[in-house]
Amino acid sequence: MSNEAIIFKQVSKTFPKAGKPSVNETSLNIPQGSFVTILGASGCGKTTLLKMVNRIIEPTAGTISIFGKDIRSMPVTELRQSIGYVIQQVGLFPHLTIEQNIATVPDILGWERKKTAERIDYLMDLVHLPENYKKLYPRQLSGGQQQRVGIARAMAGDPAILLMDEPFGAIDAITRTKLQDDFKQIQRELGKTVLFVTHDVEEAMKLGDRMIVMNEGTIQQYDTPLAIMSNPSNSFVSRLIQADDLFQQLHLIRAEERMIALTDEAVADDIPRVKASESLKSVLQTLLQQNAPYVVVENDKQELIGRLTLQQLKLQNGR
Ligand SMILES: Nc1ncnc2c1ncn2[C@@H]1O[C@H](COP(=O)(O)OP(=O)(O)OP(=O)(O)O)[C@@H](O)[C@H]1O
Ligand SMILES: [Mg+2]
Known part of the structure; x- marks a missing residue:
């Protein structure tokens, strides 16, 4: 058994009518339990890369496997239940309470009420939401609190993999720092494999055990933040992370x-x-x-x- 959670082999995605691929012949190994951040400018293919893992987008070439299994060999619903997905706009169901939102996957899986209730309590505690929020609706929570619910919901079915697409992008700096710290701690404790897209250099370096720098559909560098900082592979990477300036300063x-x-x-x-x-x-x-x-x-x-x-x-x- 390999200890890779996700493997990309020569994966490309060219959208219909697009002149060039959004993701181009990408090969990539994401080790189990690692926190990998993906950094790059707008339009470079980060979201496309992420969405191919849970088959919201189908690659035009190449294969992706999770835990050694080609994702095309799994039913899509089963695949998506084994992968948590968190996006910037949270996407909580507005007409459902916080506890009903978190129970989305357990309900689909047909868990018993007691098991679901225990899971909700556990997750609300994990993401530091007070118990009396259970019966509230998303609009009654702040953006940061809603994002905590989004994380709890994504983790409800205990997925081994979490895909996160700029989950803290729309949140003020102080709340964001707190969310980052809390989430990093949760990830370490539970040993989840996380693939995390961000625009923010600081966030990518702080959260990632490893960091992917992308440009125009191609991975420029994949290494630890420290290795990338101290040894950027090309001038694009160096400019993006402002390595020279930064190090001099x-x-x-x-x-x-x-x-x-x-x-x-x-x-x-x-x-x-x-x-x-x-x-x-x-x-x-x-x-x-x-x-x-x-x-x-x-x-x-x-x-x-x-x-x-x-x-x-x-x-x-x-x-
Ligand atoms: N459904 C689609 N149909 C056609 N083209 C698409 C589609 N989704 C993405 N693209 C194109 O693929 C490229 C990469 O888009 P993607 O959303 O992956 O970028 P991104 O790195 O996530 O950008 P951002 O940081 O702005 O979210 C872009 O040129 C975009 O226009
Ligand atoms: Mg995107």
Whole structure:
């Protein structure tokens, strides 16, 4: 048995009447349990790539398999039940309550009421939604809360794979950070395989164990965020992630210049520590390598004086 969750072999998609393929002869292995982000400009084929996995779009050439099985050999309904799908506009059913929305797949699968009810409780807790939201309707929730319901609904049938297409795209920065952190934690705990499309360089680097950079239907690079940052495969990748600028800037700025002063909050033991005089480049490496939500900064006397998140490295600087 291979430990690849998804394999693309020479997959292409050319839409009728289109001059060129939207996805072009793409081969790709997505290991089980990995969080893979797909980054690229508008129209480069990200959504097309994703939708071929659950057969919303059929490839014109090549094969896709999940857990070693060609997806064409599976009934479409069965395939879609084994893959969770989350999109930007959430797509909750407006006339159904939150609990009814989450129960969509369990109802299709004909689960017993008790099992479904337990699953709803578990999922609402998992995505940090208060229990008394169950009977509310989507319009009574904020965008961020609706997105949490969307994630819960996608996970209801316990799919091994989640496809996410800019799920946090329409959400304000603070809520978005919280959703990212919570979702990353859930993914790690449950070992789901996630394929996650985003426009946002920071989001792609923060969430992905591995990152795909696409341009015009072709994968430009597929590697860890750190490897892509430090060694972009071509000028397109380098421009997209602003690797040069970023690295130059980060090299020149010390941790203490960007950190937020630490108040008396407790710091967990597994949070990495960096020196106040370290460059942000080295802080970035620590953050990405250890997959930490933030680092704490210590002075010469080894007193903890500040904290730094990826956000504060201001990856958007100069844009
Ligand atoms: N149903 C369709 N029929 C015809 N052409 C399509 C269809 N869907 C997508 N395309 C074309 O395929 C290309 C890739 O589209 P896709 O939606 O995959 O891009 P994307 O990377 O997801 O873009 P965005 O970031 O804007 O969502 C585009 O040129 C688009 O016009
Ligand atoms: Mg898209």
